[in-house]
Amino acid sequence: GAGVSQSPRYKVAKRGQDVALRCDPISGHVSLFWYQQALGQGPEFLTYFQNEAQLDKSGLPSDRFFAERPEGSVSTLKIQRTQQEDSAVYLCASSFRQATNSPLHFGNGTRLTVT
């Protein structure tokens, strides 16, 4: 596709439910990132993949958060037993090579609201 695609665009979950957020990066992009953006804040790093390898997951806030990219393209961020503090916009970004050498391309995000 022309850009990074994320789905769903909006997700409302009741506290305790599990959710899965999908990211389709730009074709051929090696690096893929997930960021969490709370209202009025800058994005905060969650996790990073290079192809199918998850090289850094230090930003995942708890073991309820899990990300995968099994074939090195589409990625899924899963949140188990959602809590109200999980409400945020979840942004996916990809880059052609190592991100420190090339700009990131962001999707429009998934806005998660936990009630």
Next chain:
Amino acid sequence: KQEVTQIPAALSVPEGENLVLNCSFTDSAIYNLQWFRQDPGKGLTSLLLIQSSQREQTSGRLNASLDKSSGRSTLYIAASQPGDSATYLCAVSTYFGNEKLTFGTGTRLTIIP
């Protein structure tokens, strides 16, 4: 821990004026610095990327400078237009091998027609 600060949090200027947005970071050991633009309800669009060895980058009416030793960057926008209204975020990456970006909280810019 790297911290990125952007001042002011919000800025309104009349159309046509030149303006400067500021970004500061606490750890000068960065690999690069990027400026992004975010429109309401949208993702981020990369505007300029400055490698740590560079002093500035230009794209059209935008010019970004980097002073790594003092931990500062500025984004200069010339001849502002209403379409420039958005939130501008700066982000730094730590030294090579650490891919994650640390973002500031952004400056919300409004250009008044």
